[in-house]
Amino acid sequence: MPEMKELTPSQRTLLGPGPSNVHPRVYRALSTPIVGHLDPEFLVLMNEIQEQLRQLLQTRNKLTIAISGTGSAGMEAALTNVVEPVDNIIVGVNGVFGNRISDIVVRCGANPIQIKEQWGKSIDLQKIEDALKQAGKVKAVALVHAETSTGVWQPLAEAGALCEKYGALLIVDAVTSLGGVPVKVDEWKIDICYSGTQKCLSCPPGLAPITFSERALAVARERTTRIRSWYLDLTMIADYWSDSSRAYHHTAPISMNYALREALRLVHEEGLEARWQRHRRNSLELLRGLAALNLHPFVDKEIRLPMLNAITLPEGIEDATVRKTLLTEYGIEIGGGLGDLAGRIWRIGLMGESSTRANVVYLLAALKDIL
């Protein structure tokens, strides 16, 4: 085996679709010596995380926790707990993550009813309602709040009431949106909402915040078939996170929870409103600067995400070459397009700690040099 030296990665300015840069205080928390996962001190910390997540998600849901996996584990937990074989699940598909939801629905043995939209457009709620009317019984509607593959911001304020009207649960992917734009779980009547730590929360990847309404938890508890995942079975995980039982389920990732606690402290110290404004402000400044370089947004203004800026590549720009130069010469990571959008867009993330004026100025200067 070749000798392996000490870890010395290059410094990166992370302006891709996530992960984002991490605050030094979060790294300090991450490397704080651990206690056991059933230590009374860790149980206090779990309560603190739950309370901070409720505030962030603007919900009173008791079951508001961090899943021991990345954002995609959050997606799977959201679905696998409530979706049973032959259920009808309406899925908005306008990018990679809607497709991933459909894939998981199929693996649950259920039937995804896809509402497809062009990549770069949002899902029309009227089409959801049409599908709800036509499909007969629908168990849930799943929508991606911030489509990381396209930069589209899905309007959600009316979606919950619509689902309620037809007796369906509303499941929302807030992986990229949470902490960067408002996510109002209770006001918008979202039943299940999940996110990831490595986007606008600026914690390293590894945990997935999730919240279940009482109604959603009842659906999970009263289903007739077993939940297909043991690891993500929230009817058991809820007991570990509950003050009354604290029953051992799996060994929680202690260090990652330390880091999430500190990342959430930073979020609340800044304040949600101030944080949303900062994301908006830096995005606008980026787009102004890019326009001067003749680079323009891929997504229409009214559904454009501030933390994930999709930019149309003009003819003549060598996608891979420019991104490689940014990385190797400037230490800047930006994202390329996925699927059909590969080579056609860039995805510039300004998420959490990465959303700073300094980073915007630096990236614009670097791009000007290269182009």
Next chain:
Amino acid sequence: MPEMKELTPSQRTLLGPGPSNVHPRVYRALSTPIVGHLDPEFLVLMNEIQEQLRQLLQTRNKLTIAISGTGSAGMEAALTNVVEPVDNIIVGVNGVFGNRISDIVVRCGANPIQIKEQWGKSIDLQKIEDALKQAGKVKAVALVHAETSTGVWQPLAEAGALCEKYGALLIVDAVTSLGGVPVKVDEWKIDICYSGTQKCLSCPPGLAPITFSERALAVARERTTRIRSWYLDLTMIADYWSDSSRAYHHTAPISMNYALREALRLVHEEGLEARWQRHRRNSLELLRGLAALNLHPFVDKEIRLPMLNAITLPEGIEDATVRKTLLTEYGIEIGGGLGDLAGRIWRIGLMGESSTRANVVYLLAALKDIL
């Protein structure tokens, strides 16, 4: 929301069933500023982890990686990738983790054939063979190498050949054994072996090393029903870890992989043989000292694990009170019994960094004070 102060957990000497104490170098790696999960430097690191894991698991299996979840996610990945509905799976059940395997097998839609043994005893391979003969077609046999709930060390050297004879895969839970006693995947003809980071590898919890033989991977690729988990679907994850494709699957927990890399460096710097000897030596010293306090092992000598010492509680010892005093007065965590063994045994872990002479002496002195 109540104000949340800086994280300041108490110092703990972790002598329970895991997590174990973590080396300062691992914490330093954990808090190293991250690069992106598709950064060329991270892809190099993934290769390094794979190579180090192969050495540790004593295998040439190409698919040898770290699952993005804790040891239980490793268990679920091991099973859900190969187990299909109506498959027969023989499961050795002599503690909590054999039961957990059976539970997951049921969730896969398959039929667990339980070979039950008294808690504290190992599984008799003759009974496995009898079951293999009787059951007709058996897809896999699952055995727990180190039963963390009882301290039993399952003999495995002959198990692989037996499974091969009947055309069944051998799946081994090495969560607690790996890094503390030999785990010889190729020599023992193990097809699937998984572990956790927080036991004898002394990395914080959050990742699950796993290896699949070519035969096991072929079973996963050629199954007729979809793998029920998207997050743990190794036919896709293998592409992310493969040099040739590097296809994005999910965002890897960067920081945890940094930490695992460093923990594995420490393992190989010490050397496997020296590490196993250290675990054995400290366990023997602990048992000698406990005998002087009239505390004796729960498990017979020949199947006694060195890293998880189950101790029978004599009448008159207040289990919970003693453990609470150890924690609050001495900062020492040891484990109580699970299930039927609650109040009847202690589980004293001497795993990885926690397996030191100093910790043995300290624990013995503390117990002497208390008892």
